Amino acid sequence: MPLAIMCSGGDAPGMNPAIKKFVDYLYEKGEKPYFVYNGLDGLIDGKIHPATHKDVGGILHRGGAIIRSSRSKRFYEYEYRKQAYENLKKHDITGLVVLGGDGSFRAMEKMSQEFPLNFVGIPTTIDNDIYGTDTCLGVDTALNVIRDALDKIRDTASTFSRAFVVEVMGRECGYLAVVSAITSGAEICLVPEVDFNWHVAREHLKREIRHGRNYVLAIVAEGTKMTFDIADWLENDIGMETRVTVLGHIQRGGSPTVNDRMLAFECTIRAVDHLLSATSSNKVVVVENGNFGMKEIDEIVNNKYQIDPELLGMLNRLD
Numbered sequence: 001m002p003l004a005i006m007c008s009g010g011d012a013p014g015m016n017p018a019i020k021k022f023v024d025y026l027y028e029k030g031e032k033p034y035f036v037y038n039g040l041d042g043l044i045d046g047k048i049h050p051a052t053h054k055d056v057g058g059i060l061h062r063g064g065a066i067i068r069s070s071r072s073k074r075f076y077e078y079e080y081r082k083q084a085y086e087n088l089k090k091h092d093i094t095g096l097v098v099l100g101g102d103g104s105f106r107a108m109e110k111m112s113q114e115f116p117l118n119f120v121g122i123p124t125t126i127d128n129d130i131y132g133t134d135t136c137l138g139v140d141t142a143l144n145v146i147r148d149a150l151d152k153i154r155d156t157a158s159t160f161s162r163a164f165v166v167e168v169m170g171r172e173c174g175y176l177a178v179v180s181a182i183t184s185g186a187e188i189c190l191v192p193e194v195d196f197n198w199h200v201a202r203e204h205l206k207r208e209i210r211h212g213r214n215y216v217l218a219i220v221a222e223g224t225k226m227t228f229d230i231a232d233w234l235e236n237d238i239g240m241e242t243r244v245t246v247l248g249h250i251q252r253g254g255s256p257t258v259n260d261r262m263l264a265f266e267c268t269i270r271a272v273d274h275l276l277s278a279t280s281s282n283k284v285v286v287v288e289n290g291n292f293g294m295k296e297i298d299e300i301v302n303n304k305y306q307i308d309p310e311l312l313g314m315l316n317r318l319d
């Protein structure tokens with residue numbers, strides 16, 4: 001039973017280990033693996049090729065995705081989805097593993113409603129914003145990239161008695177910001193999920209400064225769109241010389257951590273086993289309280305991810 005793997009949406013470290021496991025595991029099972037190159041655009045354009053062990057040699061430690069990814073405007077149109085399905089049919093591919101985020105799963109749900117296609121999604125995004133799973137491929141590596149950057153920024157901030165505002169990614173989700181603020185000892189954290197209390201924060205900082213604090217680290221989730229407001233406030237209201245660092249796309253790169261590699265292997269094996277089991281449901285591999293499972297795609301795409309309230313509550317105890 002020929003199966004294919006593709007990446008879609010924002011790339012994330014862990015894609016390459018998943019791609020490697022997909023190829024190795026399918027050969028082990030005596031099945032034929034295919035790659036869809038260039039994400040959904042590649043699916044539309046028929047960029048589907050058999051994969052070999054040689055293709056996946058030496059990729060385990062690399063960020064990004066050797067088969068590339070894309071965001072596709074054309075995939076919103078039925079005609080292009082039909083073309084994509086016909087391209088898969090040409091190779092007798094009946095099952096597809098998709099490494100992507102909620103947008104990609106929405107795309108696959110639509111396609112599987114229209115055509116007889118089975119797919120399994122592996123949640124892959126640094127944002128950790130997918131409903132139904134505690135974690136996603138790429139999150140752990142991104143958190144470690146951010147930690148590394150924050151440790152370095154702290155060095156210069158403390159030496160120069162400055163405030164630093166560091167903007168992290170996450171779209172509308174504040175997960176990366178919350179975990180980074182807690183684990184890097186930031187004084188301030190702004191996320192879309194919580195209203196920022198200027199007054200309380202001001203009193204808190206002023207008190208700490210009176211007691212000897214000479215630098216401040218503020219983590220701002222991009223979804224708040226408040227990076228420069230906070231910088232302005234720190235400079236003019238709190239009275240500390242302030243610099244802004246937008247971490248940007250470095251958060252998407254780098255060698256996948258051990259956790260992301262393990263997650264990639266575990267998810268890929270489950271995805272392949274499900275597709276080979278000949279059941280026709282479309283699923284997403286999830287992790288809940290350390291246990292792996294599978295959820296129906298419509299449950300995943302029709303619900304919104306919420307950060308654990310206990311984790312959010314820890315923002316009240318930053319100091």
Ligand SMILES: Nc1ncnc2c1ncn2[C@@H]1O[C@H](COP(=O)(O)OP(=O)(O)O)[C@@H](O)[C@H]1O
Nearest residue numbers: 009010071072075076100101102103104106107
């Ligand atoms: N409702 C939809 N119908 C068809 N295609 C969609 C839909 N939503 C998303 N897509 C496709 O999925 C791609 C990836 O989604 P995006 O949100 O960019 O990334 P992610 O999968 O990381 O969330 C989009 O570029 C688009 O081609």
Ligand SMILES: O=P(O)(O)OC[C@H]1O[C@](O)(COP(=O)(O)O)[C@@H](O)[C@@H]1O
Nearest residue numbers: 009010101124125126127169170171
């Ligand atoms: O790479 P682009 O198109 O600039 O998109 C940036 C966005 O992609 C991300 O890095 C990852 O998002 P997805 O995984 O949902 O694609 C977001 O954190 C960020 O807002």
